[in-house]
Amino acid sequence: MEQFVRRIKHYVDVGDADLHVLKNLRSTTEVYQPGQTIVSLNEPVDKLYIVTEGWVLRARYLDDGRRQIINFLLPGDYFDLMSIVGARSDHSIVAATTVRLTVFDAQDFLRATQGSHRLASAFWWVTVQEETILRQQIVRVGRLSARERIANFILELNRRQAISSGRHEDFVPLPVPQAFLADALGLSIVHVSRSLTSLKSKDLLQTSRKGIEILDRQRLIELAEYNPALFEPHPVALAAQ
Amino acid sequence: MEQFVRRIKHYVDVGDADLHVLKNLRSTTEVYQPGQTIVSLNEPVDKLYIVTEGWVLRARYLDDGRRQIINFLLPGDYFDLMSIVGARSDHSIVAATTVRLTVFDAQDFLRATQGSHRLASAFWWVTVQEETILRQQIVRVGRLSARERIANFILELNRRQAISSGRHEDFVPLPVPQAFLADALGLSIVHVSRSLTSLKSKDLLQTSRKGIEILDRQRLIELAEYNPALFEPHPVALAAQ
DNA sequence: CGATACGTTGAGCGAGTTCAACATACGTGG
């Protein structure tokens, strides 16, 4: 939950008064084991979930068993604001690891945020960032080579984790097997392994079961066609609005 | 502009009173020629544009000249609601054909829609649909073969055009060269041509300079792993909220 | 210490790319 607060503060300077509203909202906690489905395809959504521990994934499963992971939801991320119009999910949301979620009623949540201009802005910002992440994913799988995709993706994970943890480190925890990377990046497991080996041999990064250590961020950024500035929010002068 | 109205009515039953507010909003018209940039990378956005004629595209251009088209904006589509928090564009928005746009001030627009619960819901729906389109694009380029991508994309264009035109036809106008398809689908121009030839030889579709004629929708849907139901909104009981 | 899941490596294959030539449509000026 601190990650969530850190995240919205990264976009808009919400004060304790704003946050108080959120903290007082009725919520429950749900825990899921790896592989469990949280929201199924076509299920109506009327709750809002905040990830507090573990990794969640959005994915589409094709008839012949192929899977495309659309994106990962990390601690501090939430889903699905679209629920407020009563939409149904067009994809599955699944626990990638053991996951702890804080769950709100979507309408409660909406009413709470509408009371605060700053909170509402913060949520718009997070929504804008989500879309940026989706667009980046399209560029990755559409036009980047396997090595570029991996490098780019590692950098994105690193950036997102830095925002929600508040710490800028060169280690990217990766609590899921490479098969998940493969399904996210539109590659085969084998080729993910080979591409990582190739990046290691260039001394750009180091891998372990725990995650990936970024050894040469600058060269990695160049190889990945990754422009960190694209993802940084530009401060909003709320007072001026 | 009728396409725009048809589109939001497709999601929520907005009445003439709601629409009246929109029609009275101060707006201007802008015209762009093919290839002209409408919004550049990193440009602050403070306007809301509705496409009234022609095709617009969102794209990211990589350093070495590669281009990934993120999606197309067709008549009735609008961009960019994110402007209401003063975000900057993380991609370029470019006229694909000669384009006519209706332009609003983002803040004016926001105030107008906030007055009507139905209008606000309608815009949420459109935003939800946009995200669905982005997710679908990720699945396409991530896990579908070239033929599947093309078939899937044609079906999506057909669905979107049907909603905004109000007519369900089997002809999909395509006012851009195949190179645009290639950059949207993460393929080479040559392979787009070959894949289309292959689809033609199976009597699934027919092509001309004007667009694509769907000859066997059912088989095309099967080949494309395309589930039309995923994109249909489920009626919302607004009264119940 | 063994079972099991995960990661790595090799060999062969195949979908999609590149380069190049050719074909067809289209717009413009004569």
Next chain:
DNA sequence: CCACGTATGTTGAACTCGCTCAACGTATCG
């Protein structure tokens, strides 16, 4: 209305990146 130049689309041949299948390592956890 034709003639030409340019855009776009098609086809062939060679190549390459990433895939599949299969075997073999190596963590990890009871």
